[in-house]
Amino acid sequence: MVETKKFAMVVSEGTFDKAMMSMMMGNTAASMGLDTHIFFTFFGLRLLKKGSNPKMPGMFRFFTGMMIKKMKGMGIEAFQEQLTMAKDLGIHLYACNTSMELMGIKKEDLIDGVTILGAAAFLDIGADSDMQLFLG
Amino acid sequence: MEKNDTLDAKGLMCPMPIVKLAKKMKEMPVGAVLELIADDVGSKEDVPAWCKRTGNEIVDQRDEGNVFYFYIKKIQ
Numbered sequence: 001m002v003e004t005k006k007f008a009m010v011v012s013e014g015t016f017d018k019a020m021m022s023m024m025m026g027n028t029a030a031s032m033g034l035d036t037h038i039f040f041t042f043f044g045l046r047l048l049k050k051g052s053n054p055k056m057p058g059m060f061r062f063f064t065g066m067m068i069k070k071m072k073g074m075g076i077e078a079f080q081e082q083l084t085m086a087k088d089l090g091i092h093l094y095a096c097n098t099s100m101e102l103m104g105i106k107k108e109d110l111i112d113g114v115t116i117l118g119a120a121a122f123l124d125i126g127a128d129s130d131m132q133l134f135l136g
Numbered sequence: 137m138e139k140n141d142t143l144d145a146k147g148l149m150c151p152m153p154i155v156k157l158a159k160k161m162k163e164m165p166v167g168a169v170l171e172l173i174a175d176d177v178g179s180k181e182d183v184p185a186w187c188k189r190t191g192n193e194i195v196d197q198r199d200e201g202n203v204f205y206f207y208i209k210k211i212q
Contacts, residue, residue: 002191002212027155028151031154031155032186032190033189034157075145075149
């Protein structure tokens with residue numbers, strides 16, 4: 001039996017590229033049997049709002065639709081579908097409580113199945129992990 | 137190569153072949169062999185890495201031009 005490894009990731013940006021990267025990396029990790037934990041903070045937190053639809057950064061935001069279409073053609077699902085997949089794969093999703101306060105995001109604005117916690121609680125998870133990544 | 141099932145992942149780019157492979161293998165019984173067909177160049181490295189990490193075994197593989205065939209036995 002292969003030992004189960006733990007993977008902790010922080011997502012601090014809410015643009016399309018970071019959003020997709022977090023889901024592709026997370027869903028691959030979970031598919032490889034890694035116990036995967038993702039903490040969404042600062043602008044990354046907005047990704048956990050119900051129906052979030054991240055856009056490419058800056059002027060590139062006008063090309064978001066084109067990117068989604070191109071990725072669909074490569075068999076890669078859009079962000080919301082990937083988020084559903086993440087939950088189905090048992091990925092642990094965390095919302096930063098300070099970012100919620102900062103951005104005026106309430107618990108009921110977030111998708112179901114998200115755990116709200118602070119930096120210390122997530123760092124405790126990170127300290128127990130075999131791999132940590134920061135997407136920001 | 138003897139196989140129990142086939143997963144055609146042609147046209148899919150990383151990480152979708154791996155995500156679909158994991159899902160498919162979950163449904164298969166221990167000892168069964170899955171034929172995975174992919175044309176994503178990354179899969180040549182990704183599929184062995186997935187097998188190593190999940191404790192499953194590649195019992196055979198071959199390339200036909202730019203299409204890769206993997207035969208993966210479910211060990212656990």
